[in-house]
Amino acid sequence: MKWATACLTGVDSSVAVSSGGELFLRFITLTSLEHQDLSRCKKMMEERGELFLEKISMSRSKVAKLCHTFIKDGAKILTHSYSRVVLRVLEKAAAEKKRFSVYVTESQPDSAGRQMAEALRKLNVPVTVVLDAAVGYVLEKVDLVIIGAEGVVESGGIINKIGTYQMALCSKTHNKPFYVVAESFKFVRLYPLNQQDVPDKFKYKADTLKTVQNLSEEHPIIDYTPPSLITLLFTDLGVLTPSAVSDELIKLYL
Amino acid sequence: MPGPDKEIDLTERIEAFLSDLKRGGSGSGPLRGSAETARETTALLRRITAQARWSSAGDLMEIIRKEGRRMSAAQPSETTVGNMIRRVLKIIREEYARSRGRSEEADQQESLHKLLTSGGLSEDNFRQHFAALKANVIEAINELLTELEGTTDNIAMQALEHIHSNEVIMTIGRSRTVEAFLKDAARKRKFHVIVAECAPFCQGHEMATSLSKSDIETTVIADAAIFAVISRVNKVIIGTQTVLANGGLRAVNGTHTLALAAKHHSTPLIVCAPMFKLSPQFPNEEDTFHKFVSPQEVLPFTEGEILSKVNVHCPVFDYVPPELITLFISNIGGHAPSYIYRLMSELYHPEDHEL
Numbered sequence: 001m002k003w004a005t006a007c008l009t010g011v012d013s014s015v016a017v018s019s020g021g022e023l024f025l026r027f028i029t030l031t032s033l034e035h036q037d038l039s040r041c042k043k044m045m046e047e048r049g050e051l052f053l054e055k056i057s058m059s060r061s062k063v064a065k066l067c068h069t070f071i072k073d074g075a076k077i078l079t080h081s082y083s084r085v086v087l088r089v090l091e092k093a094a095a096e097k098k099r100f101s102v103y104v105t106e107s108q109p110d111s112a113g114r115q116m117a118e119a120l121r122k123l124n125v126p127v128t129v130v131l132d133a134a135v136g137y138v139l140e141k142v143d144l145v146i147i148g149a150e151g152v153v154e155s156g157g158i159i160n161k162i163g164t165y166q167m168a169l170c171s172k173t174h175n176k177p178f179y180v181v182a183e184s185f186k187f188v189r190l191y192p193l194n195q196q197d198v199p200d201k202f203k204y205k206a207d208t209l210k211t212v213q214n215l216s217e218e219h220p221i222i223d224y225t226p227p228s229l230i231t232l233l234f235t236d237l238g239v240l241t242p243s244a245v246s247d248e249l250i251k252l253y254l
Numbered sequence: 255m256p257g258p259d260k261e262i263d264l265t266e267r268i269e270a271f272l273s274d275l276k277r278g279g280s281g282s283g284p285l286r287g288s289a290e291t292a293r294e295t296t297a298l299l300r301r302i303t304a305q306a307r308w309s310s311a312g313d314l315m316e317i318i319r320k321e322g323r324r325m326s327a328a329q330p331s332e333t334t335v336g337n338m339i340r341r342v343l344k345i346i347r348e349e350y351a352r353s354r355g356r357s358e359e360a361d362q363q364e365s366l367h368k369l370l371t372s373g374g375l376s377e378d379n380f381r382q383h384f385a386a387l388k389a390n391v392i393e394a395i396n397e398l399l400t401e402l403e404g405t406t407d408n409i410a411m412q413a414l415e416h417i418h419s420n421e422v423i424m425t426i427g428r429s430r431t432v433e434a435f436l437k438d439a440a441r442k443r444k445f446h447v448i449v450a451e452c453a454p455f456c457q458g459h460e461m462a463t464s465l466s467k468s469d470i471e472t473t474v475i476a477d478a479a480i481f482a483v484i485s486r487v488n489k490v491i492i493g494t495q496t497v498l499a500n501g502g503l504r505a506v507n508g509t510h511t512l513a514l515a516a517k518h519h520s521t522p523l524i525v526c527a528p529m530f531k532l533s534p535q536f537p538n539e540e541d542t543f544h545k546f547v548s549p550q551e552v553l554p555f556t557e558g559e560i561l562s563k564v565n566v567h568c569p570v571f572d573y574v575p576p577e578l579i580t581l582f583i584s585n586i587g588g589h590a591p592s593y594i595y596r597l598m599s600e601l602y603h604p605e606d607h608e609l
């Protein structure tokens with residue numbers, strides 16, 4: 001199992017994979033392994049594995065159910081890059097017949113924002129793609145900012161695609177609510193105090209780490225947003241203020 | 255026959271309470287204090303538990319939820335009704351769990367831990383019948399009522415720790431809790447109070463009269479003078495109508511101004527709010543802030559012609575974000591606004607947030 005996780009993180013170094021993998025490991029090993037028979041143990045582990053998968057696949061819907069009431073009719077929403085959770089939230093709001101329009105940042109270097117815009121166009125939501133540099137410009141028109149997260153750290157801050165920290169700083173200055181939507185398996189046992197504290201294995205893609213000599217010339221693909229800039233976190237455990245996140249993590253790991 | 259008579263009596267009482275709620279919340283007039291509403295709601299819920307027909311905890315919870323929905327719909331801005339219903343629902347869950355012999359901590363909240371260790375998608379049915387459940391629930395509701403009766407005194411008891419001699423305290427409008435708080439401190443200390451009158455209902459005037467009857471030096475100022483006067487003030491102590499789930503407040507109109515002025519001068523803002531005012535609502539959700547009353551207070555009908563050309567609004571409530579608040583003083587002690595989520599998880603069960 002540990003080998004499999006290492007293999008996975010070797011291919012796609014993302015925070016969500018690492019935290020999800022860790023939780024999965026704990027989940028299936030936390031059951032009583034008193035059975036002498038190895039094959040029975042194995043079968044139990046498989047069952048619990050399936051159960052875990054089932055639970056977390058429902059979590060996205062739970063998050064969407066909590067968040068869509070915060071989107072008022074006529075709202076203008078700003079989001080960053082491509083996030084399936086944010087997409088689900090907006091789907092739910094659109095299904096509730098709310099009218100809203102969305103601004104998505106392009107999100108270089110992989111232009112994931114365009115993918116998000118395509119998906120939103122299919123839902124008949126008016127969407128505008130803006131440059132990453134245009135966040136400050138567009139914020140005065142926007143009512144709220146909703147973004148996803150790749151990882152939620154112990155302090156209540158988040159790790160997400162590069163550009164999120166900027167967006168959070170600008171929203172704080174403009175006094176716009178900054179909402180984060182994340183499933184609970186993304187909670188990770190990290191406590192970064194600044195951007196440098198985030199481990200390199202998350203900041204750069206795995207193949208970059210392997211091939212490149214001088215890391216300081218590479219562009220990081222994620223950044224850390226401190227909890228003071230976040231208004232609320234929507235998770236399948238409920239609506240949390242950033243200070244409540246560490247409580248949840250303690251409950252898990254105690 | 256005693257059976258149907260009791261039921262008719264019960265429905266009559268519920269109807270009377272509902273119409274009282276609908277009337278009582280129409281703006282000015284004898285604004286009934288939230289403490290009385292909380293007490294009456296709890297007493298009514300106790301009566302429902304005692305007199306309605308139910309055989310298992312699940313039935314009782316359904317009945318209470320149904321009545322609860324009607325009661326909160328009667329006066330949505332009076333959140334204490336909903337809060338008391340959620341408290342009673344949590345009491346029922348706890349008593350049920352205790353009867354079943356499990357520890358209460360175990361399966362109450364969703365958590366990552368529960369996600370990992372539970373053996374399946376468990377749904378607690380609350381269907382089992384326990385004979386002693388009725389008596390236990392009624393006893394627990396009685397404890398809740400005793401707690402409600404003592405709240406103002408508990409808060410007032412903490413006054414001496416926060417108010418020192420020769421201080422200037424500012425407050426806004428009229429809050430029975432703050433009144434008791436200040437009067438208790440006045441027994442041993444000498445201090446000065448400035449009350450902002452809080453237009454258009456001007457409840458600040460009554461507050462000032464009441465305070466001066468207890469020999470407290472009081473000054474009344476207009477709302478516009480708040481910023482001018484606040485540089486001389488040591489502390490701001492206010493009451494509130496509701497405490498929201500993120501630690502923010504839904505307080506009387508004008509409180510946000512006072513809070514911003516206090517922040518600008520780095521004056522501590524202390525909120526005296528009993529626990530029954532804590533509500534699981536968030537400020538940006540729909541329907542949190544829609545209470546307006548007759549604009550007669552702002553621009554009277556005697557103004558005549560101008561009324562057809564002008565839009566007049568008279569909102570009752572104001573939102574104060576948690577960053578502007580220094581301390582909450584409640585009947586169980588003092589807390590920082592970032593701790594409110596914890597108190598909420600102790601008082602209410604997450605499934606009851608939506609009645």
